[in-house]
Amino acid sequence: MLRILRKTVLAMALAIGIGGLAVTAQAKTELTMYYPVAVGGPLTAIVDGLVANFMKQNPDIQVNAIYAGNYNDARIKALAALKSGQPAQLSVMFSIDIYELIEQGAIVAFDDIVETADDKAWLNSFFPALMENGRTQGKTWGIPFQRSTIVMYYNKDAFREAGLDPEMPPATWDELVEMGKKLTKAGGERWGVMIPSTGYPYWMFGALAMQNGEVLMNGDGNQTYFAKPAVVEALQFWRDLGAKYGVMPEGTIEWGTLRQNFLEGKTAIMWHSTGNLTAVKSNAKFDFGVAMLPANVRRGTPTGGGNFYIFKQTTPEERKAAMKLIKFMTSPESSAEWSIKTGYIGISPAAYETPALKAYVAEFPPAAVARDQLEFATAELSTYQTGRVRKLLDDAIQAALTGAKTPEAALTEAQSQSDRLLAGYR
Amino acid sequence: MNGRGFTWWLETVAAWVLAVLWLSPLLYAFWAAFHPPEFAIRFVPTAPLSLANFAAAWEQAPFARYYLNTFILVTMLLAAQFVLCTLAAYAFARFDFWGREVAFALVLVQLMVTPEILIVENYTTMSRLGLVDTITGIALPYMASAFGIFLLRQAFKSTPKELEEAARVEGCGLIGVLLRVYVPLAKPTYLAYGLVSVSHHWNNFLWPLVITNSVTTRPLTVGLAIFGAPESGVDWSIISAATLMAVAPLLLAFLLFQRQFVQSFMHAGIK
Amino acid sequence: MTNSRMRHVYGWLLLTPAAILLIGFTHYPTVATLIDSFFSTGTAIRPSRFVGLDNYQLMVDDPIFWKVLGNNLWFALGTIPTSIALAIVMALWVNRRLPGRALVRMAYFTPTVLPMIAVANIWLFFYTPDIGLIDQIAALFGLPGHNWLGDPNTVLGAIIVMTIWKEAGFFMIFYLAALQNLPPELEEAAKLEGAGRWTYFRRVTFPLLMPITLFVLINAVLNSFKLVDHLFILTKGGPDNASNLLLYYIYISAFSFFDSAYAATLTMVLLVLLAVLAIAQFVILDKRIHYR
Numbered sequence: 001m002l003r004i005l006r007k008t009v010l011a012m013a014l015a016i017g018i019g020g021l022a023v024t025a026q027a028k029t030e031l032t033m034y035y036p037v038a039v040g041g042p043l044t045a046i047v048d049g050l051v052a053n054f055m056k057q058n059p060d061i062q063v064n065a066i067y068a069g070n071y072n073d074a075r076i077k078a079l080a081a082l083k084s085g086q087p088a089q090l091s092v093m094f095s096i097d098i099y100e101l102i103e104q105g106a107i108v109a110f111d112d113i114v115e116t117a118d119d120k121a122w123l124n125s126f127f128p129a130l131m132e133n134g135r136t137q138g139k140t141w142g143i144p145f146q147r148s149t150i151v152m153y154y155n156k157d158a159f160r161e162a163g164l165d166p167e168m169p170p171a172t173w174d175e176l177v178e179m180g181k182k183l184t185k186a187g188g189e190r191w192g193v194m195i196p197s198t199g200y201p202y203w204m205f206g207a208l209a210m211q212n213g214e215v216l217m218n219g220d221g222n223q224t225y226f227a228k229p230a231v232v233e234a235l236q237f238w239r240d241l242g243a244k245y246g247v248m249p250e251g252t253i254e255w256g257t258l259r260q261n262f263l264e265g266k267t268a269i270m271w272h273s274t275g276n277l278t279a280v281k282s283n284a285k286f287d288f289g290v291a292m293l294p295a296n297v298r299r300g301t302p303t304g305g306g307n308f309y310i311f312k313q314t315t316p317e318e319r320k321a322a323m324k325l326i327k328f329m330t331s332p333e334s335s336a337e338w339s340i341k342t343g344y345i346g347i348s349p350a351a352y353e354t355p356a357l358k359a360y361v362a363e364f365p366p367a368a369v370a371r372d373q374l375e376f377a378t379a380e381l382s383t384y385q386t387g388r389v390r391k392l393l394d395d396a397i398q399a400a401l402t403g404a405k406t407p408e409a410a411l412t413e414a415q416s417q418s419d420r421l422l423a424g425y426r
Numbered sequence: 427m428n429g430r431g432f433t434w435w436l437e438t439v440a441a442w443v444l445a446v447l448w449l450s451p452l453l454y455a456f457w458a459a460f461h462p463p464e465f466a467i468r469f470v471p472t473a474p475l476s477l478a479n480f481a482a483a484w485e486q487a488p489f490a491r492y493y494l495n496t497f498i499l500v501t502m503l504l505a506a507q508f509v510l511c512t513l514a515a516y517a518f519a520r521f522d523f524w525g526r527e528v529a530f531a532l533v534l535v536q537l538m539v540t541p542e543i544l545i546v547e548n549y550t551t552m553s554r555l556g557l558v559d560t561i562t563g564i565a566l567p568y569m570a571s572a573f574g575i576f577l578l579r580q581a582f583k584s585t586p587k588e589l590e591e592a593a594r595v596e597g598c599g600l601i602g603v604l605l606r607v608y609v610p611l612a613k614p615t616y617l618a619y620g621l622v623s624v625s626h627h628w629n630n631f632l633w634p635l636v637i638t639n640s641v642t643t644r645p646l647t648v649g650l651a652i653f654g655a656p657e658s659g660v661d662w663s664i665i666s667a668a669t670l671m672a673v674a675p676l677l678l679a680f681l682l683f684q685r686q687f688v689q690s691f692m693h694a695g696i697k
Numbered sequence: 698m699t700n701s702r703m704r705h706v707y708g709w710l711l712l713t714p715a716a717i718l719l720i721g722f723t724h725y726p727t728v729a730t731l732i733d734s735f736f737s738t739g740t741a742i743r744p745s746r747f748v749g750l751d752n753y754q755l756m757v758d759d760p761i762f763w764k765v766l767g768n769n770l771w772f773a774l775g776t777i778p779t780s781i782a783l784a785i786v787m788a789l790w791v792n793r794r795l796p797g798r799a800l801v802r803m804a805y806f807t808p809t810v811l812p813m814i815a816v817a818n819i820w821l822f823f824y825t826p827d828i829g830l831i832d833q834i835a836a837l838f839g840l841p842g843h844n845w846l847g848d849p850n851t852v853l854g855a856i857i858v859m860t861i862w863k864e865a866g867f868f869m870i871f872y873l874a875a876l877q878n879l880p881p882e883l884e885e886a887a888k889l890e891g892a893g894r895w896t897y898f899r900r901v902t903f904p905l906l907m908p909i910t911l912f913v914l915i916n917a918v919l920n921s922f923k924l925v926d927h928l929f930i931l932t933k934g935g936p937d938n939a940s941n942l943l944l945y946y947i948y949i950s951a952f953s954f955f956d957s958a959y960a961a962t963l964t965m966v967l968l969v970l971l972a973v974l975a976i977a978q979f980v981i982l983d984k985r986i987h988y989r
């Protein structure tokens with residue numbers, strides 16, 4: 001008995017010793033990265049898979065990918081980690097956090113890290129619309145990773161039932177109202193369209209504003225345009241969908257339950273993130289289609305989602321390793337895999353040229369809608385004091401939709417408060 | 427007054443209706459969790475049962491780790507509370523030291539001003555101590571519990587002095603008296619306090635949310651809250667399954683030890 | 698025998714470990730919060746500086762602050778009296794020999810052992826318009842559905858109902874304990890004198906429950922400020938701050954806007970409110986308590 005015990009102990013000691021030797025023999029660069037998950041599905045498993053592949057190909061880099069919750073959580077966690085002395089080296093965070101991160105002195109521009117001509121070319125290899133949120137002061141601070149746009153999902157069976165052509169979804173605001181009226185059934189049994197106004201109302205509003213010809217802010221992060229006449233009109237239209245035309249419920253529409261409402265047939269059309277695509281595809285019991293958002297003056301949608309950022313508190317080796325990781329995660333092959341499994345957009349034209357994504361798009365055309373819409377896409381609302389400014393707009397939108405204030409009054413007030421906040425940055 | 431008249435039956439029915447009403451949210455969670463997603467909002471009695479939601483929820487978030495974290499948290503916290511509060515209560519109950527009344531009043535402040543109220547400042551303190559994103563960090567502000575000190579002080583005060591004297595005669599020092607006389611006699615109080623503390627901290631949310639960043643420290647409540655994916659919205663069935671998994675241990679313990687739970691809370695309140 | 702000097706020393710020694718933690722996480726942060734509220738928030742490009750009462754001025758000018766205070770007041774008024782009254786009724790019922798009373802007691806107490814986050818998840822479904830449970834039941838009776846959480850007029854009410862559901866059972870337990878401690882002779886005497894149940898309750902039971910009511914009231918007031926977990930799941934304070942509460946506003950000021958100075962200012966208001974309410978309760982109710 002004792003002999004067996006001694007043998008086991010010896011064997012364990014040997015194993016630990018060899019293991020320890022192995023670990024110390026390779027001086028690994030360790031990277032910690034936070035990432036958010038913003039769409040449903042086993043995304044953490046997918047990220048872990050990608051990261052594991054990277055580590056196989058790069059045995060000298062150890063990556064610790066930590067799921068941090070939603071975009072807000074990820075930013076809070078990453079910044080908190082920086083302050084607490086256990087920093088992460090890179091993270092995926094909201095594309096619109098850029099000004100906050102710069103103000104906190106947290107991130108370093110990619111232009112300051114890339115050295116070779118290849119790398120510089122790499123910075124330009126992504127879809128331009130996706131780079132808008134990541135660029136300011138003439139430099140690139142964020143590289144796209146999990147990006148999306150808003151798309152219009154519609155219930156083809158409902159269209160047929162209402163006598164509409166299921167291959168011709170509304171392409172203009174007027175058509176949206178007309179078709180919406182035909183699709184709406186009395187008594188709230190089915191609505192024509194639902195545009196969510198909790199969660200990220202400013203994001204949805206960015207689409208409406210652009211469709212009416214305006215953007216919500218400038219490229220320097222210090223000026224918003226909430227009270228421009230065309231912007232007020234856009235909010236009025238949003239309100240009218242419910243209050244005047246009766247094709248949408250009045251009041252606020254809950255973001256979290258919207259997909260369920262669509263799948264239950266409570267609404268024939270929904271505006272939602274392309275990140276829902278895979279979930280809708282697996283759960284829809286009806287024939288559905290995906291289309292670009294309708295135009296008024298022009299088509300428009302904001303981009304959304306998260307970018308890769310590298311933190312300032314990093315050593316040169318860590319930065320090199322982080323660059324390798326980012327290049328891997330945003331490579332055409334990785335992007336294709338990510339897009340197929342989640343519904344996020346492939347982030348570069350090259351991604352759509354990979355065999356995997358080509359085949360997927362050919363077999364499932366809705367997957368290309370978001371990509372095609374990039375031509376009409378603009379940056380998501382992002383400024384200094386971004387949390388406060390977003391909340392001002394969110395509150396104004398909700399006040400207008402619930403009838404508490406007129407769109408003009410709500411937006412004028414939001415604009416004046418925003419001016420107060422941003423004056424110091426001009 | 428105790429006749430089984432009409433009013434008595436009316437009250438019984440009312441009490442039962444209220445009870446059913448009170449249970450309905452939990453019953454709904456069970457319904458949604460054990461049936462496939464199509465039946466999440468349809469209450470068809472012949473709907474098939476399924477464990478797929480639990481499997482999906484288990485796969486989508488590391489619940490095993492969350493269980494472990496929560497278990498470590500409440501155990502560590504309870505142990506620390508027992509030690510610290512016993513010592514402090516002993517001091518307040520049996521020692522007449524300078525400034526005692528003032529000190530006790532200051533202790534009672536914590537009954538109202540709990541660590542969550544001072545969340546910003548406490549976060550900064552933790553970050554200076556390097557305890558952000560550790561389970562110790564979650565537990566530390568709660569280890570000296572005014573409620574615990576209060577309860578134990580009551581219990582110690584009501585222990586007859588003769589017992590202490592008897593122990594002294596046998597040669598026990600101050601700590602000996604504490605361990606031989608006061609602690610054993612206050613067992614009901616320890617049990618009551620233990621149950622209250624465990625259930626309170628198992629369910630605590632705001633402070634753990636702020637302090638934890640990663641899976642290795644996150645307790646169940648925080649894991650459940652960040653479980654719902656924001657950009658695409660909720661999936662009722664899976665969220666119900668996740669919710670049930672999060673509340674199961676405490677709920678099970680409650681159902682099995684109902685009497686003790688109720689007695690504990692009652693005991694704690696009376697004091 | 699230990700002399701009294703040593704007892705002073707021992708007393709403080711025994712107290713020290715707990716004292717360190719209490720001072721560290723209760724008393725020190727209170728003072729630190731006060732000091733912080735007089736400075737501006739520091740960032741990498743603009744360090745913190747003394748600003749006197751500027752933060753308080755900003756707060757007074759902030760419409761969201763007043764909305765949040767108002768909400769807290771309504772929330773307290775809505776939840777506290779109702780949940781206490783309900784708790785008393787529940788305790789009275791459970792105390793009588795009703796059939797199945799153990800099950801009934803369990804049903805009332807169950808919400809207490811659930812975390813608020815779980816409760817919010819479940820009630821989010823209840824309140825979902827059209828497909829949610831409440832609207833489905835309303836449909837059975839031919840009543841129209843409603844956007845409970847999306848209508849600024851109903852959102853606070855909806856949250857109050859959910860909170861009462863969670864809290865009443867918790868308070869019931871304390872009342873049950875108090876009721877069981879009442880001497881049965883009182884009831885006998887009242888029966889002999891021919892007093893009705895309601896009179897008995899009003900003149901005898903309720904006044905004797907005053908001490909426990911004080912305890913429950915303090916708990917209830919504290920909870921009405923502390924309990925913001927559900928906002929993370931249900932409304933995030935919306936629509937347009939209709940359901941925003943002070944502690945939640947403090948959280949987003951500190952962790953979403955990164956404005957720690959403003960958060961400190963708001964926290965001072967919260968502390969003062971708690972202090973005032975605690976003192977008021979002790980003073981007012983102390984007069985009305987019949988101690989036995």
